[in-house]
Amino acid sequence: MGKLSHLHLDxxxxxxxxxxxxxxxxxxxxxxxxxxxxxxxxxxxxRHNYHTFQPLLYQVATAGLEPDSIAGAxxxxxxxxxxxxxxxxxxxxxxxxxxxxxTLVGELDYDLLVIANGSxxxxxxxxxMYERTFPMKQIPQALDLRSHLLQNFEQTVMSPDQDEQxxxxxxxxxxxxxxxxxxxxxxxxxKKHVLPKDYxxxxxxxxxxxxxxxxxxxxxGMSEKSGDKALEYLKAFDVDVRLKTxxxxxxxxxxxxxxxxxxxxxxVVWAAGVTxxxxxxxxxxxxxxxxxxxxxxxxxxxxxxxxxxxxIALLKEDSYxxxxxxxxxxxxxxATLLGKNxxxxxxxxxxxxxxxxxxxxxxxxxxxxxxxxMPKFHFGGLFAxxxxxxxxxxxxVGFRNRLVILSNWVWNYLTYDRGTRLIIxxxxxxxxxxxxxxL
Amino acid sequence: MGKLSHLHLDxxxxxxxxxxxxxxxxxxxxxxxxxxxxxxxxxxxxRHNYHTFQPLLYQVATAGLEPDSIAGAxxxxxxxxxxxxxxxxxxxxxxxxxxxxxTLVGELDYDLLVIANGSxxxxxxxxxMYERTFPMKQIPQALDLRSHLLQNFEQTVMSPDQDEQxxxxxxxxxxxxxxxxxxxxxxxxxKKHVLPKDYxxxxxxxxxxxxxxxxxxxxxGMSEKSGDKALEYLKAFDVDVRLKTxxxxxxxxxxxxxxxxxxxxxxVVWAAGVTxxxxxxxxxxxxxxxxxxxxxxxxxxxxxxxxxxxxIALLKEDSYxxxxxxxxxxxxxxATLLGKNxxxxxxxxxxxxxxxxxxxxxxxxxxxxxxxxMPKFHFGGLFAxxxxxxxxxxxxVGFRNRLVILSNWVWNYLTYDRGTRLIIxxxxxxxxxxxxxxL
Numbered sequence: 001m002g003k004l005s006h007l008h009l010d011x012x013x014x015x016x017x018x019x020x021x022x023x024x025x026x027x028x029x030x031x032x033x034x035x036x037x038x039x040x041x042x043x044x045x046x047r048h049n050y051h052t053f054q055p056l057l058y059q060v061a062t063a064g065l066e067p068d069s070i071a072g073a074x075x076x077x078x079x080x081x082x083x084x085x086x087x088x089x090x091x092x093x094x095x096x097x098x099x100x101x102x103t104l105v106g107e108l109d110y111d112l113l114v115i116a117n118g119s120x121x122x123x124x125x126x127x128x129m130y131e132r133t134f135p136m137k138q139i140p141q142a143l144d145l146r147s148h149l150l151q152n153f154e155q156t157v158m159s160p161d162q163d164e165q166x167x168x169x170x171x172x173x174x175x176x177x178x179x180x181x182x183x184x185x186x187x188x189x190x191k192k193h194v195l196p197k198d199y200x201x202x203x204x205x206x207x208x209x210x211x212x213x214x215x216x217x218x219x220x221g222m223s224e225k226s227g228d229k230a231l232e233y234l235k236a237f238d239v240d241v242r243l244k245t246x247x248x249x250x251x252x253x254x255x256x257x258x259x260x261x262x263x264x265x266x267x268v269v270w271a272a273g274v275t276x277x278x279x280x281x282x283x284x285x286x287x288x289x290x291x292x293x294x295x296x297x298x299x300x301x302x303x304x305x306x307x308x309x310x311x312i313a314l315l316k317e318d319s320y321x322x323x324x325x326x327x328x329x330x331x332x333x334x335a336t337l338l339g340k341n342x343x344x345x346x347x348x349x350x351x352x353x354x355x356x357x358x359x360x361x362x363x364x365x366x367x368x369x370x371x372x373x374m375p376k377f378h379f380g381g382l383f384a385x386x387x388x389x390x391x392x393x394x395x396x397v398g399f400r401n402r403l404v405i406l407s408n409w410v411w412n413y414l415t416y417d418r419g420t421r422l423i424i425x426x427x428x429x430x431x432x433x434x435x436x437x438x439l
Numbered sequence: 440m441g442k443l444s445h446l447h448l449d450x451x452x453x454x455x456x457x458x459x460x461x462x463x464x465x466x467x468x469x470x471x472x473x474x475x476x477x478x479x480x481x482x483x484x485x486r487h488n489y490h491t492f493q494p495l496l497y498q499v500a501t502a503g504l505e506p507d508s509i510a511g512a513x514x515x516x517x518x519x520x521x522x523x524x525x526x527x528x529x530x531x532x533x534x535x536x537x538x539x540x541x542t543l544v545g546e547l548d549y550d551l552l553v554i555a556n557g558s559x560x561x562x563x564x565x566x567x568m569y570e571r572t573f574p575m576k577q578i579p580q581a582l583d584l585r586s587h588l589l590q591n592f593e594q595t596v597m598s599p600d601q602d603e604q605x606x607x608x609x610x611x612x613x614x615x616x617x618x619x620x621x622x623x624x625x626x627x628x629x630k631k632h633v634l635p636k637d638y639x640x641x642x643x644x645x646x647x648x649x650x651x652x653x654x655x656x657x658x659x660g661m662s663e664k665s666g667d668k669a670l671e672y673l674k675a676f677d678v679d680v681r682l683k684t685x686x687x688x689x690x691x692x693x694x695x696x697x698x699x700x701x702x703x704x705x706x707v708v709w710a711a712g713v714t715x716x717x718x719x720x721x722x723x724x725x726x727x728x729x730x731x732x733x734x735x736x737x738x739x740x741x742x743x744x745x746x747x748x749x750x751i752a753l754l755k756e757d758s759y760x761x762x763x764x765x766x767x768x769x770x771x772x773x774a775t776l777l778g779k780n781x782x783x784x785x786x787x788x789x790x791x792x793x794x795x796x797x798x799x800x801x802x803x804x805x806x807x808x809x810x811x812x813m814p815k816f817h818f819g820g821l822f823a824x825x826x827x828x829x830x831x832x833x834x835x836v837g838f839r840n841r842l843v844i845l846s847n848w849v850w851n852y853l854t855y856d857r858g859t860r861l862i863i864x865x866x867x868x869x870x871x872x873x874x875x876x877x878l
Contacts, residue, residue: 007597049593050861068505073860075637085640088593088862105597140863154488154527158446158544198514201524400850407846411839421512422489423527424579 008106011085016041020101020110022091022279023117024051024074027310027331029397031114032078034339039346041083043110045103047090049074052139053396055328056405058179061134061142061269062186063150063194063418069404071139072397091117094281096303102281112305114338115292119274119311119326122290132252133270136179145269147423149187152266154423157201167264169207172255174247175271176213177221178363181230183269184211185365188237193367193416209239210255210263214246214272219371221325222361226371229380233365247272274326276312288314291323296353298338309334315354324356328395333357364388367413447545450524455480459540459549461530461718462556463490463513466749466770468836470553471517473778478785480522482549484542486529488513491578492835494767495844497618500573500581500708501625502589502633502857508843510578511836530556533720535742541720551744551781554731555774558713558750558765561729571691572709575618584708586862588626591705593862596640606703608646611694613686614710615652616660617802620669622708623650624804627676632806632855648678649694649702653685653711658810660764661800665810668819672804686711713765715751727753730762735792737777748773754793763795767834772796803827806852 011018016039021028024046032042050071059065078084093102094115100107121135134145152168159165171187173180191207211218211234217227218234218241234241242259247268249256255263275290283302286293291314293301298313300306310331314323324330334354341351362384364370370385372378389409393402412418450457455478460467463485471481489510498504517523532541533554539546560574573584591607598604610626612619630646650657650673656666657673657680673680681698686707688695694702714729722741725732730753732740737752739745749770753762763769773793780790801823803809809824811817828848832841851857 007594008599009597010599048862049589066505066507067863068859068861071861071863073637076856076860079636087597088590089597139861143863150488151527155446158448158526158528160447160449161445164445197518198512400856403846403850404843407842411842417515417839420507421515422507422510422578423487424506424582 009087009089009103009108011041011043011087011108014041014083016083017111018043018109019112019114020045020108021114021116022046022101023115023277023310024048025054025116025118025310025331026328027116027118027335028114029074029077030332030335031116031309031339032081032084034336035342036081038339038343040112040342041085042078042081043085043087043108044074044078045087045089045091045101046074047088048138049086049088050139051077051397053401054137055392056396057136057139057142058182058186060139061136061145061149061183062190063146063421064186064412065405065408066420067139067143069401069408070396072401077397091279094279094306096281096283096306099305110305112342113307115279115300115306115308115312116310116331116335117277117279117312118331120277121270122273122275123270124272128250129247129268129270132250133174133268135270136183137274143424145267146420149267150421150423153195153199153202156206157199163264165206166208167253167266169202170210170263170265171208171267171269172210172212172247172263172265173269173271174212175273176211176215176218176241176243177271177273178219178361180211180213180269180271181218181234181363181365183271184209184234184239185237185369188234188239189366190418192237194418194421198421208263209237210265211239211241212245212247212257213241213243216243218243219363221327222363222371223373223378225378226363226373226380229371230363230365233369233371233380237366274311276314278312282306297341297351298334298354307338309338317355320356325361327361329359329361330356362388362391448526448528448542448547450480450482450526450547453480453522455522456550457482457548458551458553459484459547460553460555461485461540462554462716462749463487463525464493464555464557464749464770465767466555466557466774467553468513468516469771469774470555470748470778471520471523473775474781475520477778477782479551479781480524481517481520482524482526482547483513483517484526484528484530484540485513486527487577488525488527489578490516490836492840493576494831495835496575496578496581497621497625499578500575500584500588500622501629502585502860503625503851504844504847505859506578506582508840508847509835511840516836530718533718533745535720535722535745538744549744552746553777554718554739554745554747554751555749555770556716556718556751557770559716560709561712561714562709563711567689568686568707568709571689572613572707574709575622576713582863584706585859588706589860589862592634592638592641595645596638602703604645605647606692606705608641609649609702609704610647610706610708611649611651611686611702611704612708612710613651614712615650615654615657615680615682616710616712617658617800618710619650619652619708620657620673620802620804622710623648623673623678624676624808627673627678628805629857631676633857633860637860647702648676649704650678650680651684651686651696652680652682655682657682658802660766661802661810662812662817664817665802665812665819668810669802669804672808672810672819676805713750715753717751721745736780736790737773737793746777748777756794759795764800766800768798768800769795801827801830 053070089103292308311326360374362372370388372384492509528542731747750765801811809827811823
């Protein structure tokens, strides 16, 4: 968009105290909702103009849902809020002394600051992986993966070379958490039900799915029973699951694993973990392992008037001495409570300390197959899959998104089809497609 | 996707004659459908893996429909056809002597060649316009325009400078044909009903729509009555329509018109016309004004076994001495007839000459507003709008697309909302977002 130096963050002062919220993820939007009509001016900053429903990102990447269905326009979400401002801006720093944040388009004062900018893909400092693998955190990334994987099959039918065909149809997924397991399951579905109809000239035995995890089992954040069940489901899709194994090197052509195996593969999905999006300017003592240390009221340690919520916040509770899992329910519960505490403050009531109520966790591995952990019991199979769908459908923002996703799921289920098998690549205005971009 | 020199077009020979079809637009897909189960091997080549329903492209560009809803995966369309092959490849030349086509991934023999690769945006040789304006022919282009126009408003709220605000909120549309009129109408709707809710801090009187056309009236391809009606509708949206006016120069900042006006504008939509996608290799005598001359059986003049259909074909009939309008119904009728004639040939029947049956044409200018020309009469308003919707809905490929589009329309109509107001920009793997790209 060219030079932006002339832009600035221009928010009129109101009689209310100003809360700046950094990030329109689960924590950010829940926090703002919880303060609807409270006497605060809220300024939300995000580098995107939409909220991403990340739990369904893998379905966009595997052609099951259109990207628009898992996104909610942030301005639209808060259309009926008073004294609310949204600015599409990337925050680059915090100045706690002057109570200001810095962005690429200028600075802004706050009375209260809520840091809720979540997490990003963790490459553990490996530049090779950053450049050559597909992350799964943002909608454009998921679209990129969708186009890439379909393009691989278009190239496979034109490839005279067996090695090259293998390289195009091998998919390596790094990370056996929910994202890795769900991507592997969705690719298994594509292999079994969808792609063979599209590519009758390919023998789909050639398509191989590999899932690699450094730990001793899948879904480390869930129960052992669920991990075992997920492994069983993935094996039914012929997924080659390698535990206690790491990716050692990847040159864009061949994956080298620590168990000595080499897999020729053009596609490596990097779902090995996330790390906090730490912004410059906070006291270094408040940062631990890429997250921001907060007390049990989500106030950042060593700072006044700064809070952190969700993935970025590291809150050590008795039951969670290393912090909470970086998942949506934690973010939502913290955000709700902080909103409530700010309201209590207005009526001079004591704030309530955060305690995470784990309502369970779940992952899906394809048609009729999911695992659910409840605090007291675990289950899998068709019922788990239905619970998974119901919970996700009810959690997504906006009635319209719910309708679109539900109709897609019904359609996909009944037809064994995926409606969005489109290779949509970048168009750069004024530049032609380059030969390599679209064949 | 890197080097492709190792790829090749590998289509097994069958006992059937091979027809190569270039382009999966209206003509290409209709032609293939009309030959279902006929004793021909069909090879479809397209640089995209999907068919684009171009009449609704403007709704993608103006956030009314998701891109996936107006696209149909080409492989999926012909899943049940025998001896059918699709290859995603860009055709670069034809060798009529050797009966071969050339692509970026190698050559392929044909027995019959059907050229149906349609038209592209006509910049009339103006490199400035090509580099600085938004075309409206492809899905990635429509998405680019959608992101751009929303981003303009995000920047407007951060712009301290009145001139810059004007530049961001002025939209100049070049071309008063159906595309230009429909884009102007859709932007008018956004201004009136949708964007003010999103941007309460902008006074939307600042948003100005300008439509420029070199001719004396709008919708030159339709009746004068419809052109007048469209003008009236656009004026109700405060669109500044300038007829007999051309764009003289555009440096990316200021539009200079031939009537002496200068309009500061970051957005110019180029809908001034299309021209054929002529491929190298045909006899120069067969090319006229960017189209391929065909006889009344759509056979290319001076060539054996080569046909051209749709926008690219120039067929001079008594009633159309300068060729037919470059619209979908002509393409579909020609394609149907060519399929029928090839079947007649198999049973030694004489081919039937093409005669265009004009069933009417139409354009929509927003909520409850459209114009319809039937051969004998013309009408506008709510009924025309309903006819427009019905015809477009029934014409689009695929039951699923129909459902998705219908639900979007019902939603948009009832809520005065647009579900897809998302700025989704390119993500380039391994590269960070650059500051300028996403603010």
